[in-house]
Amino acid sequence: MVFKVPDYKSHLKPIWCPGCGNYGVLNAIRKALAELQVPPWDVATISGIGCSSRLPGYMNTYSFNTVHGRVIPIASGVKIARPDVTVLAVGGDGDGFAIGGNHFPHAARRNVDITYIVMDNNIYGLTKGQTSPTTDLDMRTISSPYGSIEAPVRPLALAFAGQASFIAQGYSSDIPHLTNLIAEGIKHPGFAFVLVKSPCITYGGKAQIDHMKSMVRYLGDEHDPTNRDHAFHVTEEAGAYPLGIIYKEIRPTYTERVRDLQMRASPPTDGIPLQVEDLLDNFLPE
Numbered sequence: 598m599v600f601k602v603p604d605y606k607s608h609l610k611p612i613w614c615p616g617c618g619n620y621g622v623l624n625a626i627r628k629a630l631a632e633l634q635v636p637p638w639d640v641a642t643i644s645g646i647g648c649s650s651r652l653p654g655y656m657n658t659y660s661f662n663t664v665h666g667r668v669i670p671i672a673s674g675v676k677i678a679r680p681d682v683t684v685l686a687v688g689g690d691g692d693g694f695a696i697g698g699n700h701f702p703h704a705a706r707r708n709v710d711i712t713y714i715v716m717d718n719n720i721y722g723l724t725k726g727q728t729s730p731t732t733d734l735d736m737r738t739i740s741s742p743y744g745s746i747e748a749p750v751r752p753l754a755l756a757f758a759g760q761a762s763f764i765a766q767g768y769s770s771d772i773p774h775l776t777n778l779i780a781e782g783i784k785h786p787g788f789a790f791v792l793v794k795s796p797c798i799t800y801g802g803k804a805q806i807d808h809m810k811s812m813v814r815y816l817g818d819e820h821d822p823t824n825r826d827h828a829f830h831v832t833e834e835a836g837a838y839p840l841g842i843i844y845k846e847i848r849p850t851y852t853e854r855v856r857d858l859q860m861r862a863s864p865p866t867d868g869i870p871l872q873v874e875d876l877l878d879n880f881l882p883e
């Protein structure tokens with residue numbers, strides 16, 4: 598059986614505003630899954646709340662539109678319970694870096710094997726255009742009519758601080774490039790963070806699209822994603838959004854470390870490691 602892009606489409610029609618960057622991201626996710634030939638029933642797409650968090654509803658996979666900011670803990674739980682499933686965590690900058698901001702670096706340092714795709718439009722779109730954690734200084738929004746007075750969070754630097762083992766950035770208007778990044782993130786054994794510059798046409802308007810276009814810069818062949826110092830320097834470069842796989846390292850995933858711990862804590866009998874039921878037996882009355 599060969600899976601095609603429509604096999605990952607649900608019966609729901611997206612209700613995003615025409616021209617919203619989220620359409621490009623949705624297409625890229627479906628294309629990446631088709632490219633990798635992952636059966637739709639082996640995928641869980643999970644989100645928090647926000648415009649972009651509607652995305653799981655448009656996927657013909659196991660899908661869960663959860664509560665605000667809690668995409669990462671729920672996606673982590675799914676992966677730990679079912680390591681065989683491809684887990685996609687999706688959402689926006691407000692959901693990921695404000696309400697759920699605390700979860701991001703911790704899932705990254707644990708190296709939970711999920712792909713976290715953040716559609717970054719620098720604004721809260723669903724609640725009608727307030728400043729978000731990534732809103733640029735001086736940017737005018739309905740909640741900052743004279744310009745934002747807060748310095749924006751830098752998600753890529755935050756991913757480095759959290760020891761994410763895969764860090765990439767894409768642009769919603771370049772679907773082939775983004776498809777490749779998402780496919781590489783899914784293949785990566787560990788926490789893969791894909792930040793997508795994705796304009797909000799309604800509250801960012803043409804000015805935001807023009808700004809993003811002028812800021813994107815593709816990483817060339819000379820970029821070495823295994824060189825941590827260089828990769829971090831790239832994320833800090835002012836006046837540009839570097840596009841591509843910025844950083845990548847292979848280290849044990851959370852599930853692998855748990856299995857290793859399980860073996861060390863209780864050497865297997867006949868090749869079978871200690872099970873949860875064995876532990877619970879210790880608490881049963883004699």
Ligand code: SF4
Nearest residue numbers: 614617648722797798
């Ligand atoms: Fe997209 Fe903005 Fe419309 Fe939300 S409000 S659907 S982010 S264009």
